[in-house]
Amino acid sequence: DIQMTQSPSxxxxxxxxxxTITCRASQGVRRYxxxxxxxxxxxxxxxIYAASTLQSGVPSRFSGSGSGTDFxxxxxxxxxxxxxxxxxxxxxxxxxxxxxxxxxxx
Amino acid sequence: EVQLVESGGxxxxxxxxxxxxxxxxxxxxxxxxxxxxxQAPGKGLEWVSDINSSGSKTYYADSxxxxxxxxxxxxxxxxxxxxxxxRAEDTALYYCAKAxxxxxxxxxxxxxxxxxxx
Numbered sequence: 001d002i003q004m005t006q007s008p009s010x011x012x013x014x015x016x017x018x019x020t021i022t023c024r025a026s027q028g029v030r031r032y033x034x035x036x037x038x039x040x041x042x043x044x045x046x047x048i049y050a051a052s053t054l055q056s057g058v059p060s061r062f063s064g065s066g067s068g069t070d071f072x073x074x075x076x077x078x079x080x081x082x083x084x085x086x087x088x089x090x091x092x093x094x095x096x097x098x099x100x101x102x103x104x105x106x
Numbered sequence: 107e108v109q110l111v112e113s114g115g116x117x118x119x120x121x122x123x124x125x126x127x128x129x130x131x132x133x134x135x136x137x138x139x140x141x142x143x144x145q146a147p148g149k150g151l152e153w154v155s156d157i158n159s160s161g162s163k164t165y166y167a168d169s170x171x172x173x174x175x176x177x178x179x180x181x182x183x184x185x186x187x188x189x190x191x192x193r194a195e196d197t198a199l200y201y202c203a204k205a206x207x208x209x210x211x212x213x214x215x216x217x218x219x220x221x222x223x224x
Contacts, residue, residue: 001168034210036151043201043217044143044151049210087151091209094165096153 002027002090006099014106019075021102023088028068032092035064035073038101039084047086048073080106108132108213110202115218122192126218128185128202133213136160136180139205142187144198145217154200155187156209170196192222 003026013019023033031051036044046055048064051071061076075082083106088099114126126142142154155176156165164176175188185202199219203211 032208036211038151043214044211045214046206046210046212049206049208049212055212089151089153089210094156095167096156096209098151098153101150 001095002029002092002097004088004090004097004099006086006088006102008102009100010103010105012105013078015078015080017078019078019082019104021073021086021088021104023066023071023073023099025069025071025090029090029092031067032090033064033066033071034089034091035062036087036089037082037084038087044087075104078104078106108204110204110213110215112200112202112215112218115200115220117221117223118192119224120193120222122222123188123190124192124220126187126189126200126202126220128215130183130185130202130204133204135178135183139209140178140185141203141205141209141211142176142185143201143203143211143214144196144220145201146195146198149198152198156205157185189220192220194222196220197222 005024033051035048038044052064085101109131111129141156157176173191177186199217201217202215204213206212
């Protein structure tokens with residue numbers, strides 16, 4: 001099975017900061033990588049799929065990059081409403097796997 | 107508007123069974139892969155199972171293979187998860203999720219809580 005490793009597991013940043021979260025796959029997953037945001041007590045929501053395609057309605061301050069084994073989620077200017085846990089997901093065939101999550105705090 | 111409404115969760119003893127349902131609306135249910143994803147209390151997301159649009163292909167996490175069965179009724183726009191031989195480690199919030207063009211999940215239900223405890 002492909003393991004997805006996110007780093008850091010948590011971070012604290014200020015409003016307006018640029019935030020970068022990384023996700024590393026134990027084997028290449030091409031660009032079959034999605035990112036989700038889960039706010040406290042809420043349901044996960046899709047931010048990005050195909051490594052860099054922004055889901056409709058997601059603010060443009062979110063961006064994704066990478067292919068193969070190394071991926072990045074960037075928040076260009078952190079906003080208070082971005083406080084959440086972020087998960088990457090590999091969908092390069094079953095079993096699908098999620099990263100352990102990155103908790104972003106202010 | 108896409109809506110996914112799960113039901114069927116509850117408290118069950120180890121070794122017991124439960125059947126989860128997910129009622130879907132707001133999209134052409136029969137055209138999309140559907141999935142179950144779970145989240146143990148305070149933990150991350152764990153993919154459980156996928157079923158393709160017609161129901162002809164199913165996939166399972168190793169942790170549930172042989173114990174859980176995913177199915178769907180495209181006439182009733184409903185997804186199911188039959189869970190047998192439940193263990194304490196199956197305790198989680200179970201989400202129903204709609205896949206996009208591939209198995210990323212663009213819509214999620216609110217989840218139904220399954221607690222396995224004696």
